[in-house]
Amino acid sequence: MTTDRMPNAFRAGTTPLPERDAALIARRSAALGPAYRLFYEKPLHLVRGQGVWLYDADGRAYLDAYNNVASVGHCHPRVVEAVARQAATLATHTRYLHEGVLDLAERLLATMPAAIGHVMFTCTGSEANDLALRLAFEATGGTGVIVTENAYHGVTLAVAGASPSLGAGVALGPHVRTIPAPDPATGADARFAAAVEAACADLLRHGIRPAALMVDTIFSSDGVFAEPRGLLAPAAQAIRAAGGLFIADEVQPGFGRTGEAMWGFARHGMVPDMISMGKPMGNGYPVAALALRPDLVAGFGARARYFNTFGGNAVAAAAALAVLDVIETEGLQQNAHAVGGRFRAALAALSHRHPAVGEVRGAGLFIGLDMIDPESRAPDAAKAGRIVNSLREAGVLISATGPQGHVLKIRPPLVFSDSDAALFLDRLDAVLTANP
Template sequence: MPNAFVPGQGNLSPEAEAMVERRARVLGPAYRLMYETPLHIVRGEGVFLYDADGRAYLDAYNNVASLGHCHPSVVEAIRDQVGILATNTRYIHDLILDYAERLTATFPDALSQVMFACTGSEANDLAMRIARAFTGGTGIVVTDNAYHGITESVAAFSPSLGPAVDLGPHVRTVPAPELYRGGGADLAARFTADVEAAIADLRRHGIRPAALIVDTLFSSDGVLPDPKGFLAGAVEAIRSAGGVFVADEVQPGFGRTGEAMWGFARHALVPDLVTLGKPMGNGHPVSAVVMRPEVCDEFGRKARYFNTFGGNAVSCAAAMAVLRTIERDGLMENAERVGRHLLEGIRALADHHPCLGDVRGAGLFVGAEFVADRESRIPDRHRASRVVNRMRELGVLISVTGRSHNVLKIRPPLIFTEANADRFNAVMAQALDETR
């Protein structure tokens, strides 16, 4: 894991050292902590997280709390509903229907049905079950550093989990569509050709294609938002091969790009299935698959779907509060306006720091790529890590992404203000000045 705490290193207090040891003893070795010196976070409010000493940290990384930490509308909705009813979807209930109708109304008309789960991993798992039933295939095409979840079947097409997590024999990876490193090539044509080659290789090995799945901002591949529209050819390729296109909107969705509610809209296309997760309940575990009805027909006729907590009344109350708040408070418009201000500020820093080879983004999702020099564009993961950890010391939280772990992943809550962005840019400027 990039930007992870290494036991035995870091400037930990005796109390923190004891907690780290206790954590390892009771939670085992698989968990990881962020930053060279881990944080002991005890409270969150708005755009800030607070440690055990009461120090505030500007959170520009945690997109789970998309409305900010402990948003009053979501807290109230959860508190009220949990005192009335919390049960599964095997009973008729207005709230799940009201929310389903309100959610699907934000999508193109063709995407008119929704199924609920608890996590993005579950949503992607369910989407692939539906895709297999619809297409009769099993083959999956993903980008080469994609992340789509942690269940056994989804981890098998999440190459960013690393070489210790095997990809499935039915999975083919294609290079991420990197405009910065494209050498002037036609990115749309190249990505389409790569997907076509992956489909051909699946068929060569007797595997029928089922799906192309992408995070529409390519978050784990390094935040790759441009050029708009380049996905169209690849989507046509998978459909021509009998497969479906799945848009993973766990990170790009719910207004984050500022231009539209969903990241796929930037490509002027309509997916066959869309998966939702983290920001949907502002931290409450709720997720969904939104789909064309005809894609789910075969699955629905042959297999019943049940999820004890997916779509329960409390989850729907939280999700409804999130959607209402985004619409009522104009947070999509805020993401566009403040995101532009944030992006301009970071690009201004790049004018004075050649280590920033490229700065790119859409709305409140920005990637800043560190390189050894702008001529060679060799990734510089070490400088990126030093900047991340220095910013953490200065009270601003971010992390890194990309195959080389050299891209700052900046995705603050949708309630971020221009003043918050100015503070972020000031701290980043100081970290750039103080690291080498």
């Protein structure tokens, strides 16, 4: 069971839950209802964040190796200041002229291939992916959508129906088809483009025209698959041959996390038709966007309009511009590449001492680590759950992912340093030793 899917009620951790936190959990159940979930067997009551550190209500520090929203570090002063200054000056929308949203759009476009010419702003990655599907349907005339088997693309009706990782309780849309993620363990990587072709054929056989292949370019919820490079190029060819578009969901891998480039698709030597982005874009401020080929919105723009009240507002633009500034001036993409590379190598070395650790995968500071049964080498989700919760007790925050929940998902803020990595490795080593 992944921690994502833990019930709201918690099981006993190794230390008792403070009464104060039990009271918060009761209030939460009463006020927010049963669809909300908490991380960890013993939920974490956070009150403060700074850089890679989060602090609970008792002042205990946790090394954050999970949250990719606070990607340039929790409460980065430059972003906080930009938000505070703009919020005190003007917070209004895109039906008035304002330089901020234009500066931001141009800065984002400068990081992208020349074919990508427009940016449209939303507040969440869900809204960006929803807009991508909406425009893909308009541009292609099709409605068929292809995603990977444990994909997550968001929570609106349309994208929840294209997010099999939400589980059996959320029905896939009738025009959605799934294909295996490129897991080298199953050989699906070699068959990835062929699977796209087969899904297109299946859609057409059911009278559904393919509109889009939507892919998280590091396959975050499928288990983190960064290899083989180049894999996405023939997949894009396949969907285009069937009349559909390639939508790169960069909500998780984007903004330098994969180290070698700003965007995950760049590692695959291809140019998407649309690129959605979100989570780390405002370092906590709700801002997201869809970048796309201009021809794909020409018809829609001629007969309809797009307006998102908060999307691209002056404060959102200020937050996102500050994030881009920090990524550049602090060299965070380069940091993700350098620290991430050494970190992954060290994790791989550690895996040789712990037979319950299987493959270590990823790019930059987006890392997946399989927990397996040492004998059968089968996925071991129960052990992954124990490791995640034991690390939380040891003051280190990660989660688990993948269809079987056996992949440790390690995705720290991009300011993560070699010494942070050393601390992480020390704690993980101890936790693995205690949970052989």
